[in-house]
Amino acid sequence: MKHIVKVFAGLLVLLACKKSTPTATSVVTQEEVVTSLATNVNVVAYQQLATSSDALYNSVLAFCVNPTDQKLEECRQLWKETRAVWEKTEGFLYGPVANDNVDPRIDTWPVDYLVLDSVLKSSIVFNEINMSTLEDALKGFHPMEYLLFGKNGTKKASELTAREKEYLTALSLNVKNLTSQLAASWDVNKSDNYFTYFTNPSAANPYYKTTLDIYLAIVKGMIDICDEVANGKIGVPFLAKDPTLEESPFSGNSLADFTNNLLSVQYVFQGKFLSDHIGLVDFVKNNNLSLSQSINTKINTAILALSNVKGPFSEAIIHQPIQVQNAIEAINDLKGELEGKLIPYIQLYVK
Numbered sequence: 001m002k003h004i005v006k007v008f009a010g011l012l013v014l015l016a017c018k019k020s021t022p023t024a025t026s027v028v029t030q031e032e033v034v035t036s037l038a039t040n041v042n043v044v045a046y047q048q049l050a051t052s053s054d055a056l057y058n059s060v061l062a063f064c065v066n067p068t069d070q071k072l073e074e075c076r077q078l079w080k081e082t083r084a085v086w087e088k089t090e091g092f093l094y095g096p097v098a099n100d101n102v103d104p105r106i107d108t109w110p111v112d113y114l115v116l117d118s119v120l121k122s123s124i125v126f127n128e129i130n131m132s133t134l135e136d137a138l139k140g141f142h143p144m145e146y147l148l149f150g151k152n153g154t155k156k157a158s159e160l161t162a163r164e165k166e167y168l169t170a171l172s173l174n175v176k177n178l179t180s181q182l183a184a185s186w187d188v189n190k191s192d193n194y195f196t197y198f199t200n201p202s203a204a205n206p207y208y209k210t211t212l213d214i215y216l217a218i219v220k221g222m223i224d225i226c227d228e229v230a231n232g233k234i235g236v237p238f239l240a241k242d243p244t245l246e247e248s249p250f251s252g253n254s255l256a257d258f259t260n261n262l263l264s265v266q267y268v269f270q271g272k273f274l275s276d277h278i279g280l281v282d283f284v285k286n287n288n289l290s291l292s293q294s295i296n297t298k299i300n301t302a303i304l305a306l307s308n309v310k311g312p313f314s315e316a317i318i319h320q321p322i323q324v325q326n327a328i329e330a331i332n333d334l335k336g337e338l339e340g341k342l343i344p345y346i347q348l349y350v351k
Contacts, residue, residue, distance in 0.1 A: 028282040030211055030350050031199075036271050036278035037092075037218065038198050043186045044273045045089045050176075050183035052082040057176040063157070064165045072157040076148050080253060082175075083141055087257045088273070090228075091264030092221045095194045095207075096185040102178050106140035109247050113146050120163050126170035128177070142248070144171045149250040212350045218280065219342055222265045226302075226335035229261045230328045238324050243314035254313040259306055262331070266299050284342070287349055291341055298334040305330035 056078040063071040086107065089097070097103050119138055124130050131139060147168045149155055160168070188195045194207075201208040208214045233254070237245035248254045271279020284292040305327040309316050316324055 027286055028278055030215070030283060032278055033271070033280060033283045034211065034214055034218075035199050037268060037280075038186070038195050040271060040275070040277040041267055041273045041279075042092060042095070042198075043183075043188075043195065045085065045092075045267075046179070046183040046186050048274075049082070049085045049089065050179045052078070052085050053172075053176045053179040056082045057172040060168055060172040064169055067157045067160060067165070069157045072148065072155075072160075076251070079141070079144060079148055080251065080256070083248070083251075083253060084256065084260050086141065086179075087260035088264045088267065090261050091225045091268050092218065093224065094217045094221050095198065096182055100181075100185070102182050104136045106175050106178055107142070108136040108140060109142050110245055110249070111137055111142040111146055113151060116143055116146060120161075120167060126166050128170075128174070131170050131174050139171065139174055141175070142250075144168060144175070145248060145250045145253075147171070151250065153250055153252055212347070215346045215350045216343070218268060219338060219346055222268055223335055223338045223343075225261050225265060226331050226338065229258050230331035230335065233258055233261075234324065234328055234331075237313075238317045238321075238328070241318060243317065246314050249314060252312045255306070255309060255311045255316075258327075259303060262299065262303050262306065265334070266303075269295060269299065280342075283349075284345060288345060291345060295334075295337055295342060298330075298337050302327070302330040302334045 056075070059071070059075045059078045063075050093103055116138060119134070137143075147155075147160065147164050150159070184190055185194050187193055197205055197207050198214065201210050201214055203209055208217070233247050237243060243249065246254050248257050267273050267279075269280045271277040271282065281292045281296065284295070305323075309320055309323045309327055
């Protein structure tokens with residue numbers, strides 16, 4: 001990774017729901033888990049991300065033609081919706097999203113708005129070629145966030161300059177194109193697709209020689225996002241007591257980001273994105289029911305601890321130190337379970 005919500009009560013009910021399949025007595029094969037995750041988590045998530053990014057781009061175009069406060073608010077809501085989908089994929093940042101550097105190109109933070117303002121004052125033409133030359137912190141979700149919400153989150157439609165609209169259009173188009181390419185890279189109907197590599201390990205596979213390689217990549221993705229949320233996204237601004245290091249400060253979306261990141265871990269473990277399917281939990285149940293229950297519990301505990309931090313996050317790091325520290329500890333506890341128990345389980349049972 002290239003860069004250093006509140007949970008509503010109904011969400012906790014959702015977290016407690018039991019999977020409908022497979023049955024408690026069935027034995028899930030390691031191949032079934034990989035195929036299920038690729039089909040029902042990776043592919044579905046990236047398709048949804050591409051669809052949402054397209055809607056965001058079209059909303060930006062409509063706003064730039066008719067820049068009303070209502071249309072600006074529509075752009076903001078679609079930014080949040082697209083952002084939510086993206087954050088829900090960060091528990092599986094393997095494959096093209098990492099290999100093709102999609103992650104840093106659309107989600108580097110924090111944004112130095114002074115540098116961003118200097119770019120706006122420059123003579124650069126905001127086309128695709130020139131956008132590719134900008135540093136990562138000047139592309140993606142966060143520069144869009146700054147333009148849509150403003151430094152204090154109160155920007156009016158009339159305050160966006162023609163230059164800012166040009167940049168906003170280019171940013172949203174760039175995200176749309178990158179997420180579209182990402183979805184296509186997992187499409188089994190496309191040539192040289194990543195889905196095939198992910199589900200068919202072999203000596204000739206450039207990414208995964210063995211099934212164990214795949215499982216370790218999956219679990220590493222879960223561990224990495226836990227570490228980033230606890231010790232980077234939350235820990236860095238909290239320890240420094242510096243709100244300028246917050247991930248999504250202009251929109252006030254940081255706590256939503258963190259929670260969606262934890263949900264991405266749950267999606268991989270339980271095998272669901274939009275609906276329940278086979279996940280890692282089912283393979284773990286084959287030989288260690290208590291471990292599967294423990295990991296589920298620690299995921300839910302981490303999400304609950306984060307829900308106890310009341311936003312905005314920039315104020316919580318100053319005025320709610322106990323709640324923030326509890327969230328960090330709960331997420332690190334989950335991370336420790338994945339590192340100390342799930343990895344050894346995978347190494348023992350994946351053949």
